[in-house]
Amino acid sequence: MRRRLQPVLLGLLGILVFLAVWQLASTVGWVNGRYVPPPTEVFAALGRLVLDLHYWRTIGNTLITWAIGLGIAGVLALVLGTVIGMIPVLRRYTRSTVEFLRPIPSVAIIPLAILLFGLDRESSLVIVVFATFWQIFIQVLYGVADVDPVARDTQRSFGLSAPSRFRHLVLPTALPYIMTGLRLGATVALILTVTGELIIGVDGIGRLLVQRGTAADYAGVYALVVTAGVLALIINLLVRVIERRVLGWHQSVRAEVVL
Amino acid sequence: MSAPAVTRRLLPTSASRRLPRWLDGLLEAIGLPLVLLALWALSALVAPNRRFPAPWTIAEAFVKTWVGDAFFVDVAPSVSRLLIGLALAAVIGIALGLLVGSVRWLRQLVEPVFEFFRAVPPPMLVPLLALTLGIGDTAKIVVIIAGTVWPVLLNTVEGVRSVDEVQRETATSYQLSTLQRVRFIILPSAAPQIMAGIRQSLSIGIILMVISEMTNASSGLGYRITFFQQNFQIPEMWSGIILLGIIGIALAVLFQLAERFVLGWYRGLKETERA
Numbered sequence: 001m002r003r004r005l006q007p008v009l010l011g012l013l014g015i016l017v018f019l020a021v022w023q024l025a026s027t028v029g030w031v032n033g034r035y036v037p038p039p040t041e042v043f044a045a046l047g048r049l050v051l052d053l054h055y056w057r058t059i060g061n062t063l064i065t066w067a068i069g070l071g072i073a074g075v076l077a078l079v080l081g082t083v084i085g086m087i088p089v090l091r092r093y094t095r096s097t098v099e100f101l102r103p104i105p106s107v108a109i110i111p112l113a114i115l116l117f118g119l120d121r122e123s124s125l126v127i128v129v130f131a132t133f134w135q136i137f138i139q140v141l142y143g144v145a146d147v148d149p150v151a152r153d154t155q156r157s158f159g160l161s162a163p164s165r166f167r168h169l170v171l172p173t174a175l176p177y178i179m180t181g182l183r184l185g186a187t188v189a190l191i192l193t194v195t196g197e198l199i200i201g202v203d204g205i206g207r208l209l210v211q212r213g214t215a216a217d218y219a220g221v222y223a224l225v226v227t228a229g230v231l232a233l234i235i236n237l238l239v240r241v242i243e244r245r246v247l248g249w250h251q252s253v254r255a256e257v258v259l
Numbered sequence: 260m261s262a263p264a265v266t267r268r269l270l271p272t273s274a275s276r277r278l279p280r281w282l283d284g285l286l287e288a289i290g291l292p293l294v295l296l297a298l299w300a301l302s303a304l305v306a307p308n309r310r311f312p313a314p315w316t317i318a319e320a321f322v323k324t325w326v327g328d329a330f331f332v333d334v335a336p337s338v339s340r341l342l343i344g345l346a347l348a349a350v351i352g353i354a355l356g357l358l359v360g361s362v363r364w365l366r367q368l369v370e371p372v373f374e375f376f377r378a379v380p381p382p383m384l385v386p387l388l389a390l391t392l393g394i395g396d397t398a399k400i401v402v403i404i405a406g407t408v409w410p411v412l413l414n415t416v417e418g419v420r421s422v423d424e425v426q427r428e429t430a431t432s433y434q435l436s437t438l439q440r441v442r443f444i445i446l447p448s449a450a451p452q453i454m455a456g457i458r459q460s461l462s463i464g465i466i467l468m469v470i471s472e473m474t475n476a477s478s479g480l481g482y483r484i485t486f487f488q489q490n491f492q493i494p495e496m497w498s499g500i501i502l503l504g505i506i507g508i509a510l511a512v513l514f515q516l517a518e519r520f521v522l523g524w525y526r527g528l529k530e531t532e533r534a
Contacts, residue, residue: 006367007367010364010367010368011367011368011370011371012371013368014367014368014369014370014371014372015371015372017368018372031391032391035390035391036390036391092287093286093287093290093291094291095287095288096287096288096289096291096292097291097292097295100292100508102511103462103504103507103508103510103511104503104504104507104508105462105465105466105469105503105504105506105507106466107465107466107469107470107473107481107503108469108484108499108500108503108504108507109500110469110473110484110485111484111485111487111488111496111499111500112488112496112497112500114488115310115488115493115496116310190380191380191381191382191463191466192466194380194382194383195380195382195466195470198382198383198385198386198470198474199470199473199474206382206383209383209386209387210386213386213390218390221386221387221390222387224383225379225383225384225387228379228380228383229375229376229378229379230378232378232379232380233374233375233378236378
């Protein structure tokens with residue numbers, strides 16, 4: 001019991017120490033208290049925001065962009081990744097193009113997105129989908145190609161039909177990879193959703209942060225950074241729960257439970 | 260590598276198999292890019308679209324825009340800020356990670372706070388740090404460090420934790436000094452994790468470089484591209500996108516080389532285990 005409790009208590013202590021140092025630094029004047037308000041002010045600002053419906057609508061807007069982007073990227077990546085991954089000729093001929101397109105930073109296409117879709121959510125979606133797609137696509141590609149040679153040969157000699165081959169051979173092999181892609185993709189999608197709000201001005205917590213900054217409400221700016229962090233943590237947690245459910249049968253998850 | 264003879268006969272033989280090997284490889288590498296480029300050129304000729312200029316127009320704009328002074332005014336400073344930021348983040352991340360990873364109570368103390376910092380979407384830090392640090396070179400470098408240090412740091416902590424117990428005990432009984440222990444036991448076994456962390460920070464770093472120049476700057480790549488877009492200098496804008504793409508690809512290639520150098524032994528080990 002004590003062993004279990006210790007990390008939690010130490011972790012809480014760490015958070016408290018961090019907040020105390022921040023409070024001290026800000027009030028004593030090690031840092032400029034105007035631009036780095038103490039946590040008491042930041043949490044007061046957060047308290048005011050939480051009571052405001054506008055705050056929740058803004059979070060909702062961020063989540064909508066995030067979810068649509070992740071959804072489009074996920075479906076595209078699953079379909080294309082499965083088709084290309086299962087057909088060796090396609091895989092060989094698309095490899096150089098994929099390796100070339102993948103490292104292109106998604107923020108590079110922000111101007112193009114604005115040119116095509118204006119300052120609307122669609123522009124944000126372009127960069128979210130571009131960045132998220134590669135994360136998931138690569139994982140699907142690896143996953144589909146990772147099928148055990150012996151299992152594949154067995155399947156061949158038993159003459160499985162394409163659908164049952166997919167269901168019993170490819171999907172179980174690729175699923176852990178797909179979930180990894182989804183986990184990475186969920187984080188990347190949030191980063192680019194926020195980027196779109198900051199740079200393009202699509203409604204969401206990123207834009208609200210810029211507005212609070214222009215209004216010289218610096219405690220509000222920090223409160224929104226805290227909001228974004230909490231949002232990201234919740235998303236991480238949700239994806240992990242889903243991962244654990246979907247892969248409950250898989251060794252990687254089972255091993256974690258045993259330890 | 261090669262499939263057993265039985266399955267090979269069952270596999271459909273593609274036509275390209277009959278080509279000589281080098282030609283086959285070349286076709287694989289440049290076939291699709293050439294087709295795509297040709298399609299783009301064709302569509303530019305058949306149905307010109309102001310927003311999608313022809314490849315040669317962009318190539319012309321690329322040379323005119325980036326070759327010459329602009330390279331030293333906009334490109335070189337951006338890239339050097341990025342590289343300095345990434346290098347400092349890697350050094351800080353690895354050093355702190357080694358410390359935090361080796362002391363158990365320290366790790367349990369700081370991990371929740373660090374996990375939160377990693378969770379915050381890095382772009383949010385750009386306006387936040389602009390408040391305190393302004394918009395100079397230092398601010399831009401600090402933003403890159405603040406966004407990219409967490410993956411390196413937390414991955415190093417994980418890597419240090421995963422050091423083999425037997426190796427650790429052997430080091431103790433041979434009375435290795437702390438420095439020797441770090442150099443010969445901890446760093447090598449944490450290296451794969453550390454490199455994975457650095458790979459994550461590369462893409463975050465580029466995002467932060469571009470964003471900090473898009474929001475508050477009067478020079479730099481991000482500023483230039485936005486400027487071209489706002490003034491409807493479309494071929495120039497495209498050339499900027501392509502330049503950023505090239506930088507991204509160059510960084511990825513450099514990193515792969517570095518990874519091969521650092522982790523060559525690790526890949527070899529994995530391959531032997533698999534065989």
